[in-house]
Amino acid sequence: MGEIQEGEWLGLTPPDNQMESEVTLVPAGDLAVSIEFESVLSPEVNARVRALDHLLLKAKLPGVLETVPTFRSLLVYYDPLVIAWDHLTALIQTLIPHARPERIPPGRRVEVPCSYGGRHGPDLEAAAERLHLDPDALIRLHTGAELVVAFLGFTPGLPYLMGLPTALNLPRLTTPRTKIPAGSVGIAGNQGVIYSVESPGGFWILGQTPLALYDPQAAEPILLRPGDRLRFVPIAAESFQAIRQAVVAGTYHPLIEEPPERPA
């Protein structure tokens, strides 16, 4: 790969010379490579992952089949008989210095209605007590933050959210629940989630959204995308069922705002 100058093949400007933490490439079997950034839960590290994901997808390398961004790593599936390991890893190495957060296209703005507490949020009171907050203050902190979808995973369409205020940092439940209803909104370990299907889980459940994050019958079964900027909007428990019915009927359209076009 000596003929390829760093970044030139993608029309990228030279990278910053600032020192950044080491990135390692580790084989994940014969059909995937894991690109691992610093092992910390940090919006900055996750933004680098998403930036590299964006650059790799834009590069449309023959033999690169799909990518899975997560908190601090990017899993790249490839066909080694189309793109050889040495070639692929060399190309990735040339992209890494360019994987800067400002390269990520702006995310969509999404509002997620949420009914807090009561049967929709069985852990709200306990979480508030543990955090030395009153429940209303907790809700204000949770709805006041703009959260970023760091990635989707575990079950179809389940978002891992970053950007919660540190005042909402809780450890996972010591005994995970075996059944959490779809739409449940949880926090733990400075992360937020919205359970997309009924599943077990260890997050503190603050509330529930009537939105369907995963609908296998829909033309687009997944509601959210990595990089979406999300805000919870409190709704009264009484309106949950009406919104839910409208969601099922296909007549409820949550606010999803596309980002303004950016000059290429």
Next chain:
Amino acid sequence: MSTITVVEPGLLTTVQDLGRTGTLRYGIPPSGPLDRDAFILANRLVGNPDTAAGLECTLTGPALEFHGEAIVAVTGADVPVIINGADAPTWTALRTNPGDFLKLGAVRTGCRAYLSLSGGINVPPVLGSQATYLRGRLGGFGGRSLQKGDQLPTGPAPRPLAELEGRRVRPEWVPVHSPTIECRVILGPQADRFPPEGIRIFLESTYRVTPAADRMGYRLTGSPIPHRHGYDILSDGIPLGGVQVVGDGQPIILLVDRQSTGGYTKIATVLSVDIPRIAQAKPDHLIRFREVSVAEAHSLLGTHRAWLDGAIERDTA
């Protein structure tokens, strides 16, 4: 273009094609056949492209009534194939006529049989694929396994049936399903989270398949594998064949319907060419792991694809 009536669904029969690409980033696994080799050969026997949809039949196969002329082939597990009461061979392109009954019995060896017919099963693609993702109730035939009375639409045969009838996989190339299998692995992506003793135990022990073994993953039991600094990691992507070691030190091999991401250490990853061996393993079967390098794995994959390309006799296509 015709239909097939499901007279008996079998234990767990699903419509599969080669699976989805590009949906793992949304948390949706690829699905597709667990024994990809057997699935591809079944399609090639009946003249279909590799991507055509067919049936994956688990342990006990379905009984089907055909309403049109077709060429069918059954591959994978060694299973009795009965057409109108008469035994018929596996790994062979068979002619069926309108009104024919085809029944797959209980597997003699192996675990999953594949049935393809000329023209394929014609269900609408969902997210670019006809594969069934059972836990997500997505794709395939209504997102579920087949039930009695289902009418499966079939597509037009890609080639004249007379050209296809009687084609077969070279007998010496038909896999023998053994109750003890070896799976080659590449160590990692989290091999560094295990002490040398943990790696040694993993590679030198024999693990038994537990009843918790399905398209999502195979849970194994055997010598516990110790961790170096606990078993949890910041959730990352799980590759096909990823071997998770959870808190009790027991390995789980994750397969085509796996969760896209997870927070447990993965000691190693099974080579794609050895996933079909797992597909044909049943509870109580034994698995041993052997380490190979990335270069060795890629060379094996090249050899394997060439082997698949030469597996069918009289192949004039």
